[in-house]
Amino acid sequence: MFSYSTRNVARLSLIDSHLRQELVGARKPQSHALSSGIFPVMVQFQPGTSCFNNGVNHLKSIVNNYAHCKMNQSLPRFSLQGGNLTATALEDLCANCGDVKKIYLDREFSVLLDTATETTRAIELQEEDATGEGVTVAVLDTGVHPSPDLMEPEERIIAFKDFIDDQEEPYDDNGHGTHCAGDVAGNGQQSDGEYAGPAPNANIVGVKVLDMMGAGSLSNIIAGVDWCMENQEAYDIQILSLSLGSPAMDPEDDDPLVQTVNQAWDAGMVVCAAAGNEGPSEETIASPGISQKIITVGALDEQGTPDRSDDDVAEFSSRGPTIDGHTKPDMLAPGVDIVSLRAPDAFLDQMSKDDQLDDTYIAMSGTSMATPICAGVCAQLLEKNPELEPDELKKQLREGAEDLGLEANIQEKDQ
Structure with missing residues (x-):
């Protein structure tokens, strides 16, 4: 009572x-x-x-x-x-x-789990020598394991901040953040380049806002964004990647995390956030992906083939409209069976042994994977044109995306 x-x-x-x-x-x-x-x-x-x-x-x-x-x-x-x-x-x-x-x-936020580089046309940009060189992406997640794919031949984890256990050296006791960092900027060092992200020369800032179980509080996530804004100049942070979410119950102008990522966007940071994994139901876009400003990313299912004609939205990928009635997500990126870096002996690593390819790589699915892949493409675009403002980059990204012929609120129709 x-x-x-x-x-x-x-x-x-x-x-x-x-x-x-x-x-x-x-x-x-x-x-x-x-x-x-x-x-x-x-x-x-x-x-x-x-x-x-x-x-x-x-x-x-x-x-x-x-x-x-x-x-x-x-x-x-x-x-x-x-x-x-x-x-x-x-x-x-x-x-x-x-x-x-x-x-x-x-409230609690959590990770959004449920052939990618080629699908996003990242290879075309790489052929133009756009590899994310000189661009820094902050991955707000469960941490990052210092894998050789991020540390060799040059160390590219340039900073680490821990809001869970206040440790100073990079680590990841869950594994989700490491996979996401590899989705952005893994260079395939241990696979002869086979499992490289879109921006294999980009720098990574690991911001641990989620615990070993992949959960974290609203306050820690806001604190993580705040830290990135405070250190934006020190580490030249240009992109924030958030593969996390919580059900959206209030309008975007009454959601403190949306207000926070909007301020980061206005401060010149490109923000990529996961749409959520509550599909195929409509009106399931998670916070902070309900923000009209930022880039909200849904998951594409490539059906395990290089053929583009059979690509479709992943069943689990959240659909719009948002709680405010706005069309989302902004775009789709590969999010099914994405191969990226393992964090050895971390929670997800132990729970997903069947998904391990070898001692280094593991496959995961979710809008969690699509989001950092999109962030990696953003890093490529910023390398090619460092003067792009977030709104300009979002416009360029959307204009360059392929229209899959899907209805609105799955992937925008004007791409």
Whole structure:
């Protein structure tokens, strides 16, 4: 039985849909939520430094007044402050802090799993000597294993940031992020070039925002994007690849991760995000892929042949329209049985032994794979024309894509 306070808070307009459902018990509590009626939240304050500072101070006083509450991640760039709060503390905050704009559940995001280079025409660009040279792609995922395909003959993992265990050296205890990094920029060092990504000379920045099980909090993912923006110049980060998602329940202008990736886009970073793996149902595009600005990538099934005539959308690939009624995804990239790098002994490596090709490579499927392949093609285009702004690159990418004759909300018809 939920208390009056819990249900009362759930009715407040300042509470987002995810938090409202958890408050009233409409869904199973998130794995990272505490079992004692304490809710992990991200409080968004009104724009402006003074509003943020006043709001944080007010939240601190509430945390001090209520047992078991605490402050968490602070992200002033986005006017967000994390915390663990009881329903009563949430009610107090909503009623007495005029600087609060919205309160979001610090919800869980997860990896989106379920002959690629040739299909994307990356080989044609490689024949023009476009290999991603000098372009840096940040892969926000489960980490990255320092495979020879990323480290030889030159080290191309140029930075690593860990928001899970705060380790300094690159690692990947899940394996998903390593596969994605290889999808972008593996050079096929250990396969005589057979399993190379579109941008085999691009640099990789590994940003670990997901744990060993492939799950992570909204706050850590936003913190990962924030870190990339803070270090954009230091590492010349030009592209963000996000093969992760969470069900979209609120409009894009009321989704904090969408707001975050939009700011990164406006700061000059190309953002590629997975459409999701909830197909073939319509209206299943995941957050942050619902953003109109960024490049949302669905998965193409090449049917295991080089023949383009039998290519089709993967059954699992999420379809549009978005929750706001916008057409998505923006394009499809190969996402079925994609061969890329293993992270030896990582969680997925142990769980997917039948998919291992050898000691180095493993096959995986999902819009998770399509997204970094698209990011790799973006790296090739940026090498050819470093002055391209994100909107210009997206336009060029879409204009260069092949129209597969599919209906809207599977792949855009004007490509």
